[in-house]
Every structure is written in C-alpha cells, then in structure tokens.
Amino acid sequence: MEWVKAVQLLRAGRRPGVLVTVMSVRGHAPREAGAKMVVAADNVWSTVGGGNLEALGVERSREMIADGVTTPEVLTAALSDKAPYQHGVQCCGGEVKLLLEPLPVVPSVAIFGIGHVGLELARILARHDLELHLVDTRADQLTVERLSVLDDAVAQVHVHNVPVLPELVVGELPRGTHAVIMTHDHAEDAALCDAAIRTDALSTIGLIGSSAKWTRFQRKLAEDGNSAEAIARITTPIGLPELSGKEPAVIAVSVAAWLLQRFTAERQSAPAPSADRHTGSARTAVRRPAPAQREAKA
Known part of the structure; x- marks a missing residue:
C-alpha cells in the first residue's frame, strides 16, 4: 500500500508528516471509511477523495507539521453546495470525518x-x-x-x-x-x-x-x-542523582529515565500550536493520555 511505504519513507528520512484517515462517512462521499493518505511538508501520497475535502486535510496537516502538533485531530467536512468552501465546491451531499494523526520524528x-x-x-x-x-x-x-x-x-x-x-x-x-x-x-x-x-x-x-x-x-x-x-x-x-546503586540494571534504569526527561523537554520546547485558522470546516481534537553510576566503570 502506498501510504505504508510513505510512512516508512518519512521515518527513514527523519521527516515529520501526518497520516490522514477517512474516519467515518455519512451519505455520499468520494472515498469510503478507512481510506488513507500521508502528508508531508512538500509531498502527498495516496488520496482521501480529492477536492475541497482533501485540500482541507492537506492544509491542516501542513499546519500541524509547521506548528509541531503531536495530538491527533478530527476534521469534519460537509460535502454540500451550501457549505462554505475554501478550495472549490464539492457537493456529494455527505459528511466526512478525517482523523489526522501526526507522524513525528522520533528520538x-x-x-x-x-x-x-x-x-x-x-x-x-x-x-x-x-x-x-x-x-x-x-x-x-x-x-x-x-x-x-x-x-x-x-x-x-x-x-x-x-x-x-x-x-x-x-x-x-x-x-x-x-x-x-x-x-x-x-x-x-x-x-x-x-x-x-x-x-x-x-x-x-x-x-x-x-x-x-x-x-x-x-x-x-x-x-x-x-x-x-x-x-x-x-x-x-x-542518570538520576536520587537513584543510587552500581548494579548494571539500576544504572540502566537511571540513565534511561534521564534520557526520557530529555525527550520530554524536546517535545515541550516544540512550537506551540497556532490558533484555528479554518473557516470551511469544524474541527475537533482527539486527546490521548498524555545518577546511579557515579563511581561505576562501564
């Protein structure tokens, strides 16, 4: 599947992206639930249906990449000629929810x-x-x-x-x-x-x-x-100064915890998400649950 290869390509190149999935469809829509595409800052792989729906998904995905957003979001788009459009009319008559899942560069x-x-x-x-x-x-x-x-x-x-x-x-x-x-x-x-x-x-x-x-x-x-x-x-x-002990497993736990603290600090120093700039769709956020070796020889 093209989107799987795209995810692997981004990971290998240590580039951020967003996995966009058609989460649900009500009425008529260009693609069925489960359709996916991958968005990077300079490329798009596969499709969730084209038109205004896809353009909104790509636009928001690139905003998320630029802002360092790490929390998945749900974007809802009405495919009606009465709905406000940013990228052309798409009047299938249905409503589509897209799940946007960030693909961050891992530590x-x-x-x-x-x-x-x-x-x-x-x-x-x-x-x-x-x-x-x-x-x-x-x-x-x-x-x-x-x-x-x-x-x-x-x-x-x-x-x-x-x-x-x-x-x-x-x-x-x-x-x-x-x-x-x-x-x-x-x-x-x-x-x-x-x-x-x-x-x-x-x-x-x-x-x-x-x-x-x-x-x-x-x-x-x-x-x-x-x-x-x-x-x-x-x-x-x-390692963590308060965790003492010279056993290899204790030192390893201490150093691992020290590294995890640094990973957390890096995530927290990422750019803050920008304000909602969408006028053609409603958007809902999906929230997910968020040294010992002092005298030891390696």
Whole structure:
C-alpha cells in the first residue's frame, strides 16, 4: 500500500508528516471509511477523495507539521453546495470525518559500548518508539544471540560493529541524536568525547564514569584544543542523582529515565500550536493520555 511505504519513507528520512484517515462517512462521499493518505511538508501520497475535502486535510496537516502538533485531530467536512468552501465546491451531499494523526520524528539514541550496562540500557530503550544505535568495537558484544533480547523491540535498532575508530560513527548519526558513551576502554571513551563535541549535530552527550575519570578527560580534551564551552556540552555523571546503586540494571534504569526527561523537554520546547485558522470546516481534537553510576566503570 502506498501510504505504508510513505510512512516508512518519512521515518527513514527523519521527516515529520501526518497520516490522514477517512474516519467515518455519512451519505455520499468520494472515498469510503478507512481510506488513507500521508502528508508531508512538500509531498502527498495516496488520496482521501480529492477536492475541497482533501485540500482541507492537506492544509491542516501542513499546519500541524509547521506548528509541531503531536495530538491527533478530527476534521469534519460537509460535502454540500451550501457549505462554505475554501478550495472549490464539492457537493456529494455527505459528511466526512478525517482523523489526522501526526507522524513525528522520533528520538534517536546512540549507545557507545554494549557491555553489561549498555545492554541493559538498550533493553529498556528498545521498548520505546525511537531510533536506537548500538555501537561497539567488540564483535562478541553484538552477536545475534546476545542481542536476541531485543527481538521484540518497538524501537528501530541499528547495530554498528566497528572494530576500530568507533568515533567515526558519530558523524553518521542522525542530527539530534542523544549519545551515551559507556565503552569498556577509557581511551575509546576519550576519543568519542572528542569527536562528539566537535560536531553540533548531537542533542545530548552523556558520559558514564567517576569524577576522577572526568577530571582526566577535561584536561585531555583541553590539551587537544577543545574550548571550555565545548567540553561543557558533556554531561557526567549521567542518570538520576536520587537513584543510587552500581548494579548494571539500576544504572540502566537511571540513565534511561534521564534520557526520557530529555525527550520530554524536546517535545515541550516544540512550537506551540497556532490558533484555528479554518473557516470551511469544524474541527475537533482527539486527546490521548498524555545518577546511579557515579563511581561505576562501564
């Protein structure tokens, strides 16, 4: 189905869109209930019937994309020559309700180091709708058997097996990725930190480890020519300060919660929805229910 491919295309390209579905039909209408189309800022796939009905759906969908709206909406259009029209007369005589469901760009997280903590963190994050990148230089940490605990993942999991220079992966990550550095090797961690702060594409740079480790890293990063402002982009320790414990599962829960807080902050900082600008249709909103590792080694 074209609309399914369109959703996959938008997700792969990390572009927002809106899935428009004919929710219900009363009387005569161009398409039956269940018909779908996908709207992006610069494209439309499939159709819900054309004419004024479809034009209204596309127009409102693009407003939602521009305003960062994340709540589904219902748009009602009367197909009558007596109804006010914005995009031409459509006089089938029926009434159609369209469900507009935002397709937001989901969060992206990269875990560098899939050891005991990294795998536990991956297991938690995999239950969420996001892009999950797993990076390790040790092939035995990324075997199919070991990662089978992620087989039922909701997240899209991307495995990066890089025997050398894992910092090269930093430049391949989607813009806005939250990077968490917790490898088995402090030299590897340092190289990753250096690469991470030399790009503006990452949303979060988190480093696991002790205060002594961070003191050494700050000195090394400064010696390598990084400014104090750039070094300050790294957050360490990571996790919720009130959640203590050194067990891998406890650290992973703490770091996952810390990341979820950042996802929430990103959503809340999105542009506020604009006022209703529709004059040719009634619109109804559908509302849906809305650090531990201080001294641990990765």
